[in-house]
Amino acid sequence: MWIFRVDEPRLGAVRIREWRRRARHTIGLLVLLLGSAVTGLVILDQSNTSFSDKMLAALWNGLNLVTTLGAFSEFNQPQKVFMLLAMIATLVIGGFAVSRLTGMLSSDDVMAYGENRLMEPKLDQLANHVVVVGFHALGELVAERLHDAGQTVLVLVGDQVQAHRAADRGHLVVLGSPGDFDDVLELARLEKAKALVVTTPDSNNNLAVTLMAHALNASLPIAVPGENPLRKMLFESAGASNVVIADEIIANALVGKLTTRVEVDR
Template structure:
């Protein structure tokens, strides 16, 4: 699910987590450098400087990574390493207290989901966009999917978004006030068709007009209540306007006609 109104707190938390990770890594590198320098200074062996540097660096890395495979240390180095170990515990405690749990909140999960969906939307093409996921939108989206079409559902309600996701549809969610942005994120430029199914006729008319403006060549199907509304939708850019009462009446008459003919 892609949320147009992405929770800002999720982005803030991720940025803060990254900042704290950088600080933690900086402290560990500082600790490594301090431990290496201290061990070299306290090394009283007759080895070459490169050997002493390597040994000190080896012990410093083991200290920071808590592996514990240290070289042989003299008394001064052992005292120094005790202090360095204490500093490592302090840095480790800082990392645990500052980083643990920051990325497990719902806002962070929504942020991550948005990043994944952004990549999917960028590659989306030849898909059918279905606006709304009430009873009609659900039937249309499910039947299109069963027919092998790639479906993208656009909704302005959290409940509809969750139902559409439960039906394994790709979903773009945005508040009604931000639905212009929802349509812009639906890749109408590369879509094969748009089906508008919300129960609000005025809302359907506005969506049809905006979608036609974004892509004048896009086939748009929308339900209409009467011939007047049909004309309005066609003027707004709809290529197929379906009047439900007409279809129901035709179906009922066909059923009755067929039954009468069968009995005569």
């Protein structure tokens, strides 16, 4: 499933930055704990060994404490009391880390942010593709026909349900709210596209998309459905190169069928 989300990853990026900040705090606390443990164990070491040996033993025990491996060396009584306190501190820091970090990277926002990072190279490499705006019945049919013809299809939608359905069909998808659709069109790499097909059921929306797309690439072929000759004229003025009036096509097809039947009956 390949969906680039224009809106949601902004919160995902915030969550990741916050997770990194909390992770740094946790690591800092663990380093402070390690340093305190090593210092305390060296000070409390009453053996006759050299300072370097004391340091090595203290570092070994400190790392075992922080990493919870538990392979400690022998302690004297003061060291045992000190390590008991250090273990309690480790449990506190571990609980802090679990409560503050767990689950942050598995939220939907973070997953969407990660998917966007994977999608960016795919969008950057797009060229000679066909952009389909909308994935209602008409948009789905157009995208499937283009895909079957071997074309690379990029679907632009403002609805999450349509986005998931298009992605499930194997299409690249850019999802953005209607208010951010100019950003969506800019991400569609219209300057490198072969054509644009606008298929949403809202004629005013189709007109706005046609205007924006033509402004981004005046030479881009744009196909859009129109309800009547007046709308066709408006779309052509907005930059559409091919306006299809569905009623005319249906009427021609029906009359053509009748004419053929009459000629056969004769």
